[in-house]
Amino acid sequence: MIRKKARVNIHIDMTPMVDVIMLLLTFFMLTTQFKPDVVAEVTLPVSHSAIKLPESDVMTIVVTKDNQLYMELDSQNLRAKLFGEENKLKLGIQIPDKNTLADLMIKARVANPKLRTVVRSDKDTEFGQIEDVINLLQKVKITRFSLVTMLEES
Amino acid sequence: MAGADLAAPGSGKKKKGQKRKAKKRVNVRIDMTPMVDVIMLLLTFFMLTTVFKLPQTMEINIPPDSNISVEVKMSELMTLRVLADSTIVYNMGIEDAQAITFKDVRPLFQEKKSAIPGLIVLVKVEREGSFSQMVDVMDEINLADITRFSLAPYTDKDKAVVRKLRGM
Numbered sequence: 001m002i003r004k005k006a007r008v009n010i011h012i013d014m015t016p017m018v019d020v021i022m023l024l025l026t027f028f029m030l031t032t033q034f035k036p037d038v039v040a041e042v043t044l045p046v047s048h049s050a051i052k053l054p055e056s057d058v059m060t061i062v063v064t065k066d067n068q069l070y071m072e073l074d075s076q077n078l079r080a081k082l083f084g085e086e087n088k089l090k091l092g093i094q095i096p097d098k099n100t101l102a103d104l105m106i107k108a109r110v111a112n113p114k115l116r117t118v119v120r121s122d123k124d125t126e127f128g129q130i131e132d133v134i135n136l137l138q139k140v141k142i143t144r145f146s147l148v149t150m151l152e153e154s
Numbered sequence: 155m156a157g158a159d160l161a162a163p164g165s166g167k168k169k170k171g172q173k174r175k176a177k178k179r180v181n182v183r184i185d186m187t188p189m190v191d192v193i194m195l196l197l198t199f200f201m202l203t204t205v206f207k208l209p210q211t212m213e214i215n216i217p218p219d220s221n222i223s224v225e226v227k228m229s230e231l232m233t234l235r236v237l238a239d240s241t242i243v244y245n246m247g248i249e250d251a252q253a254i255t256f257k258d259v260r261p262l263f264q265e266k267k268s269a270i271p272g273l274i275v276l277v278k279v280e281r282e283g284s285f286s287q288m289v290d291v292m293d294e295i296n297l298a299d300i301t302r303f304s305l306a307p308y309t310d311k312d313k314a315v316v317r318k319l320r321g322m
Contacts, residue, residue, distance in 0.1 A: 014186045021193050028200035033208060045286035047293040049212035063285075118211065121285045128281030130288065131307065134216060143218050146211035149289055 038062070038120075039070045039092035045123035046152040053148065057114045060092070060148075061101070063121040067129050069095040071104055075112070082107055098136055105140050117145040212292060216305065232266060232275050234259075235312050236291055238282040243316050251319050256290065263298035275303040278312055 040062050062070035072092030073079050080088040082104055087093050095101045108115055117137065121130060137145055228247035235243040235251075242259060245251040246266070254262065266273055275295060279288045288305075295303050 011183065014190055018186055018190060018193070021190070021197060025193055025197045025200065028197065028204055031206075032200050032204040034203055034205070044209055045289040047210075047212050047289050048297055049210055049293065051211045051213060053209055053211050120209075123284060123286035123289070125285040126281065127279045127283040127285055127288055130285050131279070131281060131305075134214075134305065138216050138218070141218060143216050144213065145216075146213050147289060147292075148209045149212050149293075150207060151210045 037091055039072050039090070039094075040064050040068065042120060042122040043124070044120070044148055044150045047149040048152055049149055050151055051146070053118065053146075054116050057112060057116055058118055059105070059108050059115045060118045060120055061105075061133060062092070063119070063125050063129050063133060065122040065124050067126065069098070069101055069133075071095050071101065073108065078108065078111055081111055098132060101133075102136050102140050105136070105142065109140070109142070117142050118148055119145055120148040212289065212296070214292070214305075226274050227272075230270050230272050230274050232273060233312075234275055234277050234291065235308065235316065236277065236279040236283055236287050237316065238280045238284075240283075240287060242291075243319060245315070251315050253319060256287075259291065259294050260297070263294055263300065267298050267300060273300055273302065275300055276306050277303060278306050278308040280308045 042062065042064055056074060058072075058074050060072035060074075062072060064070070070092050073082065076088055079090070079092075083090070083093045095104065105117070119130070119133060137143075231247050233245055237243065240256055241253050242256060243251050243253050244262070263275075277288070277291055277295070279291070
């Protein structure tokens with residue numbers, strides 16, 4: 001015996017919910033800052049330093065946990081010039097060895113003297129690799145550079 | 155409306171000749187479900203893509219040439235060796251080395267900074283150490299407001315110092 005179910009037409013007033021959701025949506029839309037694109041994912045170390053990362057004219061050297069080197073440039077023109085036309089749309093390229101990196105750094109600085117150097121590395125990267133990069137920076141006369149860190153609250 | 159009802163009790167229809175015409179209230183019900191769907195989708199999108207913490211940077215200056223020698227007073231020089239097992243071996247000038255842990259670094263810096271205004275810190279991180287160790291020590295230096303510091307390679311001499319300390 002199948003009893004016919006009584007169909008109750010429920011009307012829920014969604015207006016308050018919509019209000020709240022709209023509020024949240026506006027909040028997120030206004031506060032959102034999209035995750036910056038990266039060529040290789042790294043876990044950043046934490047520090048108390050709160051200097052903002054420059055937005056333009058940045059050359060980023062990425063050292064991953066497994067000691068891979070990457071170089072990122074934010075300007076498309078510069079990428080076309082240095083990495084070749086085919087890599088123009090890529091954020092950065094992998095660097096096979098440290099001499100190539102030194103070479104590219106010099107070329108990049110010549111092409112754009114305003115370029116700021118940023119080193120981004122995983123917190124578990126062996127320090128030796130960083131030391132090599134720092135020595136390389138010294139060799140190509142980049143005496144001022146920044147390390148990317150996460151702000152630690154305390 | 156209530157007034158109009160009172161004027162003609164019991165009658166459903168209102169007289170046409172009434173001065174005030176009651177407005178017809180149409181009960182509009184808009185189905186909000188599709189809108190809510192879309193809004194929810196947008197909300198989830200923004201909630202997932204948003205990052206509140208953006209990476210910051212720490213500035214480092216290095217000398218233009220590693221061959222330049224600067225004469226410093228031994229009494230003002232503090233050598234800090236950061237080992238891979240996160241012990242820190244430090245010594246002041248020509249004094250004997252001492253092993254400490256990372257959490258002792260902050261009070262040490264504060265103490266030395268107030269005792270010696272022109273304190274120079276030489277940081278040597280073992281190659282096997284991690285990047286975060288170096289960042290942590292640099293951070294402590296920045297927090298202690300020590301302006302004269304330098305990164306130096308960890309040499310065999312430092313290894314000997316540590317070995318001697320461990321041997322005792």
